[in-house]
Amino acid sequence: MTFKMPSTEQVRKLGDALGIDVTDSYADSVIDFIKPFADGYRLITSLADDVPEIKYPRSGYYRPEGEENKHGAWIVKAQIRGASNGKLSGKKVAIKDTYSLAGVPLTNGASVLEGYVPEFDAPVITRLLDAGAEIIGKSVCEYFSFSGGAATSTSGPVHNPRAWGHTPGGSSTGSGALVALGEVDMATGGDQAGSIRIPASLSGVVGIKPTWGLVPYTGIMGMDPTIDHAGPLTATVADNALFLEVMAGEDGYDSRQAGLKLDTYTKAIGQEIAGMKIGVVQEGFGQYDSHPDVDAGVREAAKVLQGLGALIEEISIPWHLIGVPIWSAIALEGTYHGMIKSALPRNIEGVYPVSLAGRLGSLRERANELPDTVKVGMLLGAYTDKYYRGYYYFKAQNLRRRLRAAYDKALSGYDLLLMPTTRMMASKIPSADAPLQTLMQHSWEQITNTCPFNITHHPAISIPCGLGEGGRPIGLMLVAKHWQESTLYRAAHAFERACHWQSMGSNAKR
Structure with a gap:
């Protein structure tokens, strides 16, 4: 240039x-x-650019077809071997298609990015490989990760392994499905509104959104830097703690990582929870479209924790229901500025993939290719930006402090908060020609309980706790104080070892 x-x-x-x-x-x-x-x-x-190094060779990639990709969860397969030994030796990993993996395409589920290949590895990638993991491919995600469903990716829908024809949960659709299928030990996810926890809930796996900044977001496509989180999806709580232990910590690039409080998360595995205080958040249940199987299944799970010695009490956090409008004002206008108007977010110190900025800079020329989810969101973001001069974005950024304070107040008296991850089970994937209203409903119906914690940055984990109508998984979400991921793992693992989750719920496997 x-x-x-x-x-x-x-x-x-x-x-x-x-x-x-x-x-x-x-x-x-x-x-x-x-x-x-x-x-x-x-x-x-x-001058030569200053970007993260590439430590491990890779020989190519391919798009799997047919039975090798029956559920549509792989965007590409590759083979990148890490160190010969380490914490993750022998573990197979899928990388969400928002992470920079040098020499392997990054599409973020979008047709407008087809053919784009990053020049460097996200630091999280290198950490996994340093620990001995083997990366075997990249998982499909929704178009620009702008959906909690499974109907917008340019590669086609991803089917839920436990309920064919239904979403595995988005936007990390392929990550949830591949873990549920047992094809990988772990898949990475990105979470701006619930995109780790939603697929964990709907696919019946374990997913954590750590405290904001705990896992560096360098080299990962996001939406708005103030809501971007990265974390692991796994089949078990113990594996989740192990992978987070490797992924967490400062990378020297991401300016969002100030004041980290790290822990050895695997030490929480196997600990008792007697005496732990858990607040069951009333507002997380009984919403206008909450499925009765979900509410009943999560309350049954709370009784399991109570049987293990935890003190379970009903509490009210009225501000929980205000989380969605605050999230919407920040996420929509923030994404509009950071992706559509400016190609990449500005005003934060970190690593900028300049080649990606070039591709996104020409987005207007192909804007008609965007799915309705992105079009509607960006039209609203552009409208509030132009006609209200950012008032709603700025006011929402201020109000996030009140939302955070509401949860902090509740957590001052409790170790954890408890509620359903998603208020319904996996829904059917709409047809390609479905009307706008159907697609939008499918894409955003699951974020009510998850997105507030992207705003407040509290760590939250989703674990499977039963099967509802049609044998579809139910997810239990636990929320902790900032930097208290170990508390989440302690309770989640205690629940996991106390019961077989597929034997719980209205459609349990007896």
């Missing part, structure tokens, strides 16, 4: 866009003044 001086006409057009009256003579004066800057920009172009 070579920096070129602007023309008089270009300066005048820029002035028009900024509301500045620019005559030809004024434009020429501006050009004369900025000429010295040109050499600086050209120098920047000539």
Whole structure:
């Protein structure tokens, strides 16, 4: 890329866009003044970029077809072997298709990114490989990860292994499905509204959204930097704790990682929970479309924890129901600014994939390819940005403190909060020609209980706790104080070892 001086006409057009009256003579004066800057920009172009290293070789990739990809969960398969030994030796891993994996395509479920190949590995990738894991491919996700369902990815729908024709939960659809299928020991996820916990709930696996910043987000496509979280999906709680132990910690790039409080999460496995206080959040149940099997199944799970010696009490957090509008104002306008208007989020220190910015910079030319989920969200984000000057985004950012304080107040008297992860079980995947209203309902119906904690940054885990109508999994969500992931694992593992979750619920396997 070579920096070129602007023309008089270009300066005048820029002035028009900024509301500045620019005559030809004024434009020429501006050009004369900025000429010295040109050499600086050209120098920047000539210097080698500073991005994370690539430590482990990879020989290629392919798109699996037929029986090898029956559920549609793989976007590509590859083979990248890590260190010869380590905590994750022998573990097979799938990487959500939002993570930069050098030499392997990154599409984020989007047709407009087909053919894009990153030049570096996200630091989390290197950590997994350093610990001895083997990466065997990338998992499908929803288009720009902008859906909790399974109907928008450019590669087609991903089917729930426990309920064919139903969503495995999004946006990390392939990650949830591959873990449920047993094809991998762990899959990475990204969570902006519940995209780790929703597939964990609907697919019947374990998924954690850690405290914001605990896992570095460097080299991972997101939405708004203030709600982006990364974490693992696994079949068991013990594996989840193990993988988070490897993934967590500062990477030296991500400025969102100040003040981390790390722990050895695997030490929580096998601990008793007698005396632990758990608040059952009333507002997480009985919502207008809550399925009775879900509410009953989660309350049954609470009784299991009570039987293990935990103190279970009903509590009320009215602000919980205000989480969705606060999340919406931040996520929609934030994504509009960080992806559509500006190609990548600005004003944070970290690693910028400049080649990706170039691809996203031409998004307007192919905007009609976007699914309705992205179109509607970006139209609303653009509307509030243009006609309300960001008022709702800024006000929501302020109100997130009140929402956080409401949960903190409840957590001052309890070790954990408890509620359903998703208020319904996996829904059927809409047809490709489904009307806008059907697609939007499918894509956003599951975020009510999950998205508030993206705003407040509290760690939250989803574990399977039973089977409801049609044999579809039910997810139990536990929420802890910031940096208390070990408390989550302690309770989750106690529940897991106390019962066989598939023998619980209205459609239990007896």
